[in-house]
Amino acid sequence: MVPMGLTLGALAWALGVGSPSAAEPEARAQSQSPRVIEPRVDVAGAGVEGAPVGSEPEGGSEPEDGSAPEPDPRFEPATKPARKVLKLQASIRASLTYTAYEHQTKVRPSEGIYVWDCSAMMGWFLRKVAPVARKSMDKGRPVARDYYRKIARSSTKRPKGGWQRLRHIEDVRPGDVFAWIRPPGFPSRNTGHTGFALAPAEPVPELPGAYTLRILDATSLPHQDDTRTYDGGGGIGEGTILFMVDENGRGIAYGWHGRRSRGVIMTDIVFGRLSR
Secondary structure, three states: OOHHHOOHHHHHHHHOEOOOOOOOOOOOOOOOOOOEEOEOOOHHHOOOOOOOOOOOOOOOOOOOOOOOOOOOHHHOOOOHHHHHHHHHHHHHHHHOOEEEEOOOOEEEHHHOEEEEOHHHHHHHHHHHHOHHHHHOOOOOOOOHHHHHHHHHOOOOOOOEOOEEEOOOHHHOOOOOEEEEEOOOOOOOOOOEEEEEEOOOOEEOOOOOOEEEEEEEEEEOOOOEOOOOOOOOOOEEEEEEEEEEEOOOOOEEEEEOOHHHOOOEEEEEEEEEEEOO
16 A cells, blocks of 8 residues: 555655565564565765754854844744643653553653653643543553554644644644554554654655654654663654655655654654644
8 A cells, every 4th residue: 555645656766765675673672563664875975964953054144233033933832732741741851750652551751760662752741732632542552653653643724623634744843743543553552653753844855745854752663863772671762753745745655763764664754633
């Protein structure tokens, strides 16, 4: 299955791919799939030389009158819940003493302990910053697939039940949510993956339809430029992922290790915004 009407040939052209190959592991599950395509281009070297991935681009030259440049609205959270996401993230980062990726949740904020998987992290955040959005999930313990479905079924015109779907990856702002569903035949019991955007998506000029996105999530294997280490047990942290989108800006594939990904895994990806 090639989602969203983009043909395999078109994706191959966009990536400059050769034959399919095995991908590097992602949480021993997230980046192995029969739907992996290995690019001939050097994904790790794509972009502007010397520019760190996930870094905020300069906002243009300073005004001639010496006044401060206007802040880029793309780097501002779009809603109050999104702003609370970033505030809560900063609080966790400042007090963190131990974190790990496990399907059994153990959270003790007073001790700086956060042990969970991606969906447990999302549910905990939503209870704190967007209780209406959390209540609308109608499940005691939503998993990544449930967040994907909730966003996919939400309107792009106006929020409902605390959620609004974003039409294009370029609409993503800090504090927004991403989610994808496990591809058919995926060798994992996980239902997908979910987390928060920490910055707007940045296009990769050498890969048409490709964007990098700085994210907050919970995982057992780090992304590009990650705050977690490969031998640290995972948990909550920040990293950079690569997303491929179709001509309408909707996600169709991801590269777990950002520009350093050896390939991309095709699956449907959605982006949403919390309203309350």
